[in-house]
Amino acid sequence: MKNWIFIFIATVSWYGCYSQTEKTTKMDSTKNDNPVSKADSSKPILSDEEYKKVLSPEVYYVARQKGTERPWTSKFENLKDIGTYYCAVCGNALFKSDTKFDSGCGWPSFYEPISKGSIIYLPDNSHGMTRTEVECGKCKSHLGHVFEDGPPPTGLRYCINGVVLDFEKAKAAEKSFDAEQAKPKDHS
Secondary structure, eight states, rough: OOHHHHHHHHHHHHHHHOOOOOOOBBBSSSSSTTTTTTTTTSSOOOHHHHOOOOOOOOHHHHHHHHHOOOOOTTTTTOOOOOOOEEEEETEEEEEEEEGEEOSSSSSSSSSSSSSGGGEEEEEEEEEGGGGGEEEHHHTTEEEEEEEEEOOTTTTEEEEOOGGEEEEEEHHHHHHHHHHHHHHHOOOO
């Protein structure tokens, strides 16, 4: 059964990386059909090697190796559509589009996550800086950093690598989010 799931994940990931035909509802279909994503509310337990096989090199570099994409290269940087941003690795809902703002920093920026549990906060003292790293609350993938120079009402700026985001326009996102919220939660 585990081998079948792995083969399915690899196939879906490969197809999603090379198919850009469904841009009207989903901006990035890389993980939307992944059985480890929205359809599964449990925390994914994949090894680093398994992640390397199912993620594109760009997503793997940022999400699992704590990399950073080049500024102003994200397709989400200037996106104004109404909807929900999800983790591209596991499908966890991260941000609503009405919390997105133009910070001018070169990466998609948000002032508030969708829920307290959608983000994990970690100290980051790398590169001679003191920052707060943010990870996905479900799969612990690196998303970016949060800074205290954002707009009201929170004063926070979640500076997120666009490559680790998926986006669904409002109607599809609302349906997915409502279905996810109706599922029993795993509190392990």
